[in-house]
Amino acid sequence: MKYIGQLFIIFGITFLGEILHEFIPLPIPASIYGLLLMLICLQTKIIKLKQVKDVGGFLLDIMPIMFLPAAVGLIVIWKDVAHMVVPLIIITILTTVFVMAATGKITDFILKKDGGQDI
Amino acid sequence: MKEVIDNSIYFGVALSMLAYIAGISLKKKFKLGILNPLLVSIVLVILFLIIFDIDYESYDQSGKYISYFLTPTTICLAIPLYQQLDLLKKNFKAITIGIITGVLTSLVSILVLSMIFKLSHELYVTLLPKSITTAIGIAVSEELGGIKTITVAVIVLTEITGNVIGEGVCRLFKIKNPISVGLAFGTSSHAIGTTKALELGEAQGAVSSLSIAVSGLLTVVLAPIFANFF
Numbered sequence: 001m002k003y004i005g006q007l008f009i010i011f012g013i014t015f016l017g018e019i020l021h022e023f024i025p026l027p028i029p030a031s032i033y034g035l036l037l038m039l040i041c042l043q044t045k046i047i048k049l050k051q052v053k054d055v056g057g058f059l060l061d062i063m064p065i066m067f068l069p070a071a072v073g074l075i076v077i078w079k080d081v082a083h084m085v086v087p088l089i090i091i092t093i094l095t096t097v098f099v100m101a102a103t104g105k106i107t108d109f110i111l112k113k114d115g116g117q118d119i
Numbered sequence: 120m121k122e123v124i125d126n127s128i129y130f131g132v133a134l135s136m137l138a139y140i141a142g143i144s145l146k147k148k149f150k151l152g153i154l155n156p157l158l159v160s161i162v163l164v165i166l167f168l169i170i171f172d173i174d175y176e177s178y179d180q181s182g183k184y185i186s187y188f189l190t191p192t193t194i195c196l197a198i199p200l201y202q203q204l205d206l207l208k209k210n211f212k213a214i215t216i217g218i219i220t221g222v223l224t225s226l227v228s229i230l231v232l233s234m235i236f237k238l239s240h241e242l243y244v245t246l247l248p249k250s251i252t253t254a255i256g257i258a259v260s261e262e263l264g265g266i267k268t269i270t271v272a273v274i275v276l277t278e279i280t281g282n283v284i285g286e287g288v289c290r291l292f293k294i295k296n297p298i299s300v301g302l303a304f305g306t307s308s309h310a311i312g313t314t315k316a317l318e319l320g321e322a323q324g325a326v327s328s329l330s331i332a333v334s335g336l337l338t339v340v341l342a343p344i345f346a347n348f349f
Contacts, residue, residue, distance in 0.1 A: 074271075
């Protein structure tokens with residue numbers, strides 16, 4: 001019964017997310033509405049952590065394999081992107097370095113300015 | 120046998136699990152950043168399909184039942200986010216500005232590099248969500264008219280890149296504070312970057328996983344605006 005209740009909450013919120021996605025004319029996926037709903041419900045204690053923790057933890061644990069089918073789909077579109085592979089790889093590596101350096105430096109700067117909080 | 124595989128809705132699920140288990144074992148055995156379990160399992164599944172001449176469609180028949188769980192699972196990211204809310208509140212200003220910087224840097228550099236490489240609009244919007252977690256990235260790419268499969272590929276490549284080069288980048292740019300390091304990993308290479316951040320320390324890992332959700336949300340808001348620029 002414990003798992004049925006948790007599954008109900010998670011899939012119920014997923015469905016609510018779909019409803020919001022359907023009626024709010026913004027390019028925001030159902031998953032994001034659901035994530036916000038879940039966070040609000042947890043914060044306001046409408047849902048207690050233990051009411052979603054087991055099934056939620058299980059889903060998060062197996063999350064990596066959920067990306068497999070879409071990634072394997074690359075073999076279908078491979079011919080269309082084969083000629084783009086080099087720029088795609090260059091762009092990927094450069095942006096990753098840029099984002100890391102900029103985020104880290106700016107955060108460091110603000111933390112120092114605010115008196116170097118320790119955690 | 121071929122017919123059984125072509126008609127099965129369980130074959131692809133079993134194959135995916137097996138490939139991922141193999142990926143984890145390889146990672147454990149050789150401890151190399153490039154041997155990322157997800158990357159390895161993608162390669163293994165593709166090799167299997169090619170060697171045994173199985174159509175992607177037959178694989179995806181069961182594969183789609185795995186993808187089915189992506190939306191509810193993304194929603195469950197709210198659970199770790201909720202658990203780390205205190206850390207977020209304590210360093211609210213630095214974390215907020217850090218994540219905004221990361222998201223903007225990502226979007227602007229993709230815009231500029233797409234112009235330099237003269238990419239099509241379709242490829243440009245495909246790349247826009249590359250620095251966020253796959254579940255949200257797929258959705259953003261779809262909304263903007265991008266190519267979902269390429270988005271997944273560049274997201275995974277981005278994650279692995281961050282995991283492999285992250286420590287070096289932080290050393291090179293003298294980024295030392297645990298919060299800054301965590302944000303650098305989280306905003307640039309989210310989930311797989313976060314696993315690396317966790318290895319560096321609990322605070323790094325906590326902030327990094329926080330930024331997965333926040334930078335994802337920010338990108339959801341900002342990517343459609345950037346989509347109009349090129």
